[in-house]
Amino acid sequence: MPTIHAATRTDSGLASQLRVSVVRLARRLRSEREPSNELSIAAIGVLGVLIREGDMTIGQLAAHERVQPPSMTRTVTALVEDGYVERRPSAADGRSVIVALSEKGRETLLADRRRREAWLAQRLKTFTPEERDLLRRATPLIERLATD
Amino acid sequence: MPTIHAATRTDSGLASQLRVSVVRLARRLRSEREPSNELSIAAIGVLGVLIREGDMTIGQLAAHERVQPPSMTRTVTALVEDGYVERRPSAADGRSVIVALSEKGRETLLADRRRREAWLAQRLKTFTPEERDLLRRATPLIERLATD
DNA sequence: TATTGTTATACTCTATAACTATA
């Protein structure tokens, strides 16, 4: 079995190793989430979309998170009950419902993120300045891989 | 809002941006999975562990995937029924059940991986050789972040 | 007549509790 460095010499090898490493780190980051959290994965996903892209209708959220509308209705209903988001009627279309983050929702999501980022920042301290610099330059490339 | 490059100048900024990019790429890679697949996420996880770390007992698999033993029993039962893994009695301990990949399981998992890797390799072609080289050197660092 | 969202209902996945068999 070649080491990771050796295996990434070819492009398909790079794709293979990068895939494994990225998925593994993502899983690790996910497991660093507050376990005593009343928010489900789906709920956190919705809050994340709202904070990144702003208010959205139920249908837009469902399409974005790739769930069916009834599932999103349910997730949003739970988020409203717990005070993380608000429902607002759409001025443009009386059939639509606009979902907006509440202050509690914004704060909760940011706290959840901070917790995971603190763990990652801690780990980064064990790297040399050169290694951190390498990661710094690689990060935009990873972002570019993720976004069409 | 600073650009990603500017935002990563500080270490906490690096942690923040790297987290977002990695989670986003992982999600993207996951969505490139064959949708018409009869394997559940949990099932693919089990096959992945078995191919990486070799045969394991139900209990070891449950601990590894952080599920309760009854859930793993159920997942493994489904995998056995569909021919992806085999159950074997443990020679060392009559209470234990060893789970081993079948040829079909190995082939299915590898096909699933190849599909996702093909997508990533395709995307990598749009990068310059220098950028690919940067990713090549960053990959082992990402792996090190993920593994204690 | 088509679309947005909801309600009704069923299925999948996971968990806890109780049980069987081996150590």
Next chain:
DNA sequence: TATAGTTATAGAGTATAACAATA
């Protein structure tokens, strides 16, 4: 007496189908 795994049962989460309101 403790441990590995299973069975029984219940609780989330999501899906499809049918429906109400609006375009």
